[in-house]
Amino acid sequence: MKSFFNYIAEIFSGVWTLLTGMKVTAKYFFTPWKNVTQQYPENRDTLVMYDRFRGEVIMPHNENNEHKCTGCGLCENACPNGSIEIISKSIVNEEGKKKRIIDQHIYHLGMCTFCNLCVRACPSDAIVMGQKFEHAHWDRSTFTKVLNQPGSKIMEGIKE
Amino acid sequence: MAEFSEKYIITDEIKADEYLVNIGPQHPSTHGVLRLLTRLEGEIVHNVEPHIGYIHSGIEKMTEALSYPQIVHLTDRMDYLSAHMNNExxxxxxxxxxxxxxxxxxxxxxxxxxxxxxxxxxxxxxxxSGMDLGALTAFFYGLRDREDILDIFEETCGARLTLNYSVPGGVMFDIHPNFQKSVKAFITKFRKKLPEYDKLLTDNIIFQNRTKGVGVLSKEDAIAFGVTGPTGRASGFSCDVRKHHPYSAYPYIKFDEKLGTDGDSFMRWKVRMDEMWESMNIIEQLIDNIPEGDFAVKMKGVIKLPEGEFYQRVESARGEFGVYIVSDGKKNPYRVKFRSPGFSNLFTINHIAKGWKIADLVAIMATFDLVIPDIDR
Amino acid sequence: MGITSKKEFEKNDFPVLDSYEGGSIILTQLDALVNWARSNSVWPLTFGTRCCAIEFMAVGASRHDMARFGYEVARATPRQADMIIISGSINYKMAPVLKRLYDQIADPKYVIAMGACAVSGGPFYYNSYSIVKGADHVIPVDIYVPGCPPRPEALLYAFLQLQKKIKREKNFKKQLKK
Amino acid sequence: MKRGREIVGIVGKRKPDSVCKTSQRFDRMVNKKNKVKGNKDIGLSVTSRNKEVNLAQSETNQAMTNEQLIEQLTSANPDAVVKQGSQYPEITVAHDKLHAFMQNIKSDSSLAFDYLVCETGVDYPEFIQVVYHLESTSHRHFMVVKANTENRETATLDTVSDIWPTAEFHECEIYDLLGIRFNNHPNLRRYFLDDTWGHPLRKDFHDDIHVVER
Known part of the structure; x- marks a missing residue:
């Protein structure tokens, strides 16, 4: 007999606790102004990432198409998985000295893990982390980028 | 491979009433690509044989060619839910x-x-795990509140999951000026949310009947199988590394080690819920007292460890995480071993799931809190 | 959706591989209707391997609600799914399983490679003995999403790209040719 | 039908007290006494120990220092090699005496190393070394035991899975990645890779097909 009452009691307590849980959900159901959903594609104009957000590696150029990269290769060494390749070339400057400068700073976005080790390693702050995250593409080859713009030069006063 | 192959699975003969059910590698309740080969009679589980290796990535081999800051970055990808503990x-x-x-x-x-x-x-x-046990609302509520923590992470570290915030010698950036304010705001908010979680699931009789007494792991077995973390503590095994071998700022603070008694699925659940309260207490003790100073010491460009063997244990979210480095004095380690908590925890499953229904196996799996890349490495 | 007017979104457009010859106005409209319906009800398979699976879960949850695009019905079985999001690395033991899952999905089916591991092997490209260097060695991939892991908005952007791709398909041309 | 019932009766039964607890809970709920406040739940017993108690306990249990530990172990095993100046007490045991040594340090009540934290292997040019990290949950000692195999080609060692069950799985992992065969192991199989693979954590592992060297 006791077990029968326990059985009934369990059913009622089950329903009761279920209702307690549903009270919580109902509270959120009837407070739609506490909306947490971000309307992503519609809010693209106003969407701002945090300052330190790591979306991609970029090389800032100034208005004269100059960058700070000396081609020292420290970022290439610091990269854990070879996302950065540096191709340098040697030129002869006005004084007749041979000098190695950067030809192409190749960055494989598809392999990058955004660990920030390259930016830390860079002695001249030539590369920084960009904020753009919308990289999805149907072609994998577009992820291989050359960071220095065509025809760009190294900025004056950057130490080797 | 994925092919059914007798030589891998059958350790003793299958009886006439038994049959084999393959749970995984792609199954929602295995939390990743774990494959459980269960031997059933009706609904009763007679034997569970976990088959891992579907996400094995050879991290231990890879570390032999990497420098130490690069290894730190790689540990993010093992137990991605306790990425910072691994880094640390x-x-x-x-x-x-x-x-x-x-x-x-x-x-x-x-x-x-x-x-x-x-x-x-x-x-x-x-x-x-709420979703595994049939409570879909839990999924939305938990992830909704988790976004607040991820925002704090992103503000300071610049990433949501794979933080890579600790570097040898300190941390990568100083904390964001808003950090203390946003952490405090989060804690006041989350203190109100946790009772809601209890109302939704923990107090529910249907949920309790599904987990209470299911999958009991005794204290002796927990020690013998090396089950650590909240899973081991639910059985009464006092295994909190923060308590017994304190590191970082843990010696300065007062906190409780939550110990369970029963060792069943519900107790594992309860211990984790209580650990959330305890974590908030720890943060509140520290957040106002962050001393001024540098956020990193200057390390050499190329870090070379002296010759020898070094072992470090920390308490990750699912148990004791250990790093064993054998160095031969070069910039790359000679051998690195990661003692992952999930590996020891997972293989208890055959011991405790025997005799329970296959639906109870899901409850046991859910309360074990497994992360498969942590097991496979 | 206001997104279509944005310059950046237009920039990486899909090539039109095939176009109708004259006189298919009805079929073109039918195609547009069918593709509109299809592109807004793509059901993903619950298939998560590594950290990207957590971001995939975050996309499904409240903050970045993927139900707004009609993608919310994550199916546990490939027979009811339309799309695989390869969220994480694939190793040589898992590759046949992935292939089988892909084969079990009914046509038309789509694949999104999410995260650096699935795009190219990512952190495990060099010196790892067991990771496949990119999921497209196993199955064809429609959209690649770089990131480690990509933030949820990046995956939503990939969904938009996939919708655009679906809207460009010509269903009836193929049928007529046969 | 009959057989099914029998089995349910044997193994699938839940604890009878869960029913009683729920009925008590229900009574309380009807009386509106049940108000969930924070983590103080009713009917559940999560005990917590504060730091002072814990420290006091560990101090009383701390039977011996590291030096005493080493002394006791070396007096019992005179041919064991002790490494000086390492992070933890470290002892190297001959491979044929490993099993007896391990059995002893687990059963000896003054040592009581009942928790195998980590077991791993390291490949050296002449031999493969298996490293055991052991802890005692009652005394909170920590110790490292090492054992070398005789050679690298036919690397074998005695299993300790009968002493610590967790070793069974760690040994499978070591067998998979380093190729040490463990004698008397109940179920030695490869966890991560197929039989066609070599043992990747060996230093001479070479794979042109799968590995891209950098």
């Missing part, structure tokens, strides 16, 4: 080996991040 373990190991004393500020920051990461991990465990 390697950093502490390197710092111990080099006998570098990090500033007090670093210790405080690391401990706060440990606990924030633990909160985020337990929240994700709560919502995912």
């Amino acid at each position: 373990a390697v950093c502490l190991c390197v710092e111990n080996a080099l006998q570098v004393e990090v500033p007090e500020r670093v210790k405080y920051i690391r401990t706060i991040f440990d606990e924030l990461q633990r909160l985020a991990s337990h929240q994700l465990w709560w919502c995912a």
